[in-house]
Amino acid sequence: MHTKPMKDSDGVFSKWKKTKYTNCKVCNSTNVYYKEWDSSCGGYTDYYYRCNECANVWWVDGPDS
Ligand SMILES: [Zn+2]
Numbered sequence: 001m002h003t004k005p006m007k008d009s010d011g012v013f014s015k016w017k018k019t020k021y022t023n024c025k026v027c028n029s030t031n032v033y034y035k036e037w038d039s040s041c042g043g044y045t046d047y048y049y050r051c052n053e054c055a056n057v058w059w060v061d062g063p064d065s
Contacts, residue, residue, distance in 0.1 A: 011039045013048070024051035025058070034060075 014036040022032045031052045038045050045062040 009040065011037050013037050016050075019049070022049065024054060024056055026056040027051065027054040029053040 016033045016035050019030070019032045019034055022034070023030055024032055029051055032049055033052060034047050034049045036045055037048055047060040047062065048057065049060060050057045
């Protein structure tokens with residue numbers, strides 16, 4: 001599980017973007033959006049996904065984390 005703190009002061013979210021290739025792991029819908037999360041220290045970027053069908057959310061680590 002992702003253990004990163006999620007306070008606004010810890011990083012900056014981008015706007016929501018529509019995914020093209022990601023399926024929800026719960027309902028298998030492709031109606032999935034994501035936003036980038038940049039840590040305030042600039043050390044890494046992660047991705048926060050949300051399924052618009054079942055409201056499932058999950059994190060994906062960026063390549064440099
Ligand atoms: Zn879903």
